[in-house]
Amino acid sequence: MQPHPKIRKTVKWTGAVLTVILVTLWVGSAWWTIDWWGESGRVVYVERGMVGFASGEVPGKGWSLNPHAPELRWWWNRSVVKNDQWRSMPIWMLVAPLATATAIVWRLDGTARRLALSGKCARCGYDIAGIRGTCPECGAGADETRPRSG
Numbered sequence: 681m682q683p684h685p686k687i688r689k690t691v692k693w694t695g696a697v698l699t700v701i702l703v704t705l706w707v708g709s710a711w712w713t714i715d716w717w718g719e720s721g722r723v724v725y726v727e728r729g730m731v732g733f734a735s736g737e738v739p740g741k742g743w744s745l746n747p748h749a750p751e752l753r754w755w756w757n758r759s760v761v762k763n764d765q766w767r768s769m770p771i772w773m774l775v776a777p778l779a780t781a782t783a784i785v786w787r788l789d790g791t792a793r794r795l796a797l798s799g800k801c802a803r804c805g806y807d808i809a810g811i812r813g814t815c816p817e818c819g820a821g822a823d824e825t826r827p828r829s830g
């Protein structure tokens with residue numbers, strides 16, 4: 681059974697927005713380092729295609745954005761600098777599954793809408809042109825079988 685259209689629509693747009701944000705961060709991080717130094721001295725940073733965590737040495741510094749020579753890295757990294765542990769993971773590892781899942785949801789939604797517009801049940805494909813209410817074949821509700829916007 682497919683998820684309810686409203687849920688599908690939410691997942692679809694949330695997935696798309698998150699994918700765009702992550703891709704933007706990823707591309708931007710090839711030229712820029714974004715980091716945030718918390719009060720406790722922890723650092724979260726996005727740099728060279730990686731997102732990383734470390735225990736920094738300038739507590740409470742807050743946000744900073746610094747340019748660097750263009751570079752992208754592709755694999756897990758872990759290093760120790762002056763007793764600080766730096767761990768980072770490649771952003772593409774977050775983007776790839778998210779973009780794939782989002783593409784699948786968009787595809788499902790497109791198929792459902794096409795079926796609905798052609799007078800067929802979005803869930804089972806049964807021809808429900810002229811039928812009001814639930815689908816006689818699979819029992820899908822009217823909100824699931826009728827065309828929607830968005």
Ligand SMILES: [Zn+2]
Pocket residue numbers: 801802803804805806815816817818819820
């Ligand atoms: Zn049906």
